[in-house]
Amino acid sequence: MMFNVIVILVLAVILLAAAVYAVAQKDLLYAVLATGVISLILSVFFFIMQAPDVALTEAAIGIALTTIIFIITIRNTSRREDEVPVEHEPDRVDKESKIIKQ
Amino acid sequence: MKKLLVILLLAVVAYSLGTALMSVKFGENRLGKVQDEETVSAFYLNNTPEKLSVANVVTAIVVNYRGFDTLGEVSVLFLAAMGLGSILYHRHKEGEEEEAILKPSSQLVQAGSKLIFPAILVLGAYVFIHGHLTPGGGFQGGAIIATGFLLMMMAYKDYKVSHKVLTWVESIAGVTFAGIGMWGLIVSQSFLENTLPIGTLNNLFSGGIIPIIYVAVGFKVAAELTGVLDTLLNIKDKH
Numbered sequence: 001m002m003f004n005v006i007v008i009l010v011l012a013v014i015l016l017a018a019a020v021y022a023v024a025q026k027d028l029l030y031a032v033l034a035t036g037v038i039s040l041i042l043s044v045f046f047f048i049m050q051a052p053d054v055a056l057t058e059a060a061i062g063i064a065l066t067t068i069i070f071i072i073t074i075r076n077t078s079r080r081e082d083e084v085p086v087e088h089e090p091d092r093v094d095k096e097s098k099i100i101k102q
Numbered sequence: 103m104k105k106l107l108v109i110l111l112l113a114v115v116a117y118s119l120g121t122a123l124m125s126v127k128f129g130e131n132r133l134g135k136v137q138d139e140e141t142v143s144a145f146y147l148n149n150t151p152e153k154l155s156v157a158n159v160v161t162a163i164v165v166n167y168r169g170f171d172t173l174g175e176v177s178v179l180f181l182a183a184m185g186l187g188s189i190l191y192h193r194h195k196e197g198e199e200e201e202a203i204l205k206p207s208s209q210l211v212q213a214g215s216k217l218i219f220p221a222i223l224v225l226g227a228y229v230f231i232h233g234h235l236t237p238g239g240g241f242q243g244g245a246i247i248a249t250g251f252l253l254m255m256m257a258y259k260d261y262k263v264s265h266k267v268l269t270w271v272e273s274i275a276g277v278t279f280a281g282i283g284m285w286g287l288i289v290s291q292s293f294l295e296n297t298l299p300i301g302t303l304n305n306l307f308s309g310g311i312i313p314i315i316y317v318a319v320g321f322k323v324a325a326e327l328t329g330v331l332d333t334l335l336n337i338k339d340k341h
Binding site for chain 2: 004005008009012013015016017020045048049052053056057060061064065068069072073076
């Protein structure tokens, strides 16, 4: 029983830390990897709470597919979260209007 | 000091989360006796094993009692995949060099993924074929199979899946689902009526139309997600 308590508490701490990290991190690649960690721990929690169906879905879609899709998207856009809003950055606006014209 | 505070706060929140999870006894049968016999959940829990001979009550609800909702869910996934494909699909022109955005993986990864790929496919097929007996079902099995294909796409730079085959698999699976529904409408005046023999509990061939529908859903989801991943991975590199 004591062992279970410790495992669940450690997992909960990692889950929350990963969630905070994903929000705070400016490098989007690391943020996406943190969301993958969240999904991993969530699927363990779903299993503990006797929802193995949901745990399977979370494992396959949350950990693998969503993470990879986000990584591909980051690969094709920009990696760092912009601190300057888009309209104050003339270079960026040019790029976007070019893409729209194409 | 600030970091210490953050750690302390995380510990407090984690403790409350942990105590909530702690009340769940691991491995214990929590279904037990249903308090109020009049509720819908009581009806499902009491009647599913005898009337449908389906061990996994979740599957019985998803495919049998709420089968029409599942058909809608499958079509939502189909529409999402179709929308993504219509935006991102890139027709291969003559004389144009196709260049995948991935860099080639190491030999170790390639050999390992070749080894593990069939096992992933078998696991996915197991999950959706036994959807009415064990946890899991069409959506879960399909997603697992799609991760297998994803592994191969990541490991081998020139691994191609045929979109023609994916389209056919998806169409046949969708038509099977809708066709079974129409068959129920013809035979017993209700869409997706469970018209096939029920069989005995815990047999593979039991539960009437439930295993057939879940196999169709599994193929459909696997084909859709694989198509989405292939489309995304083959976006032409603009840099």
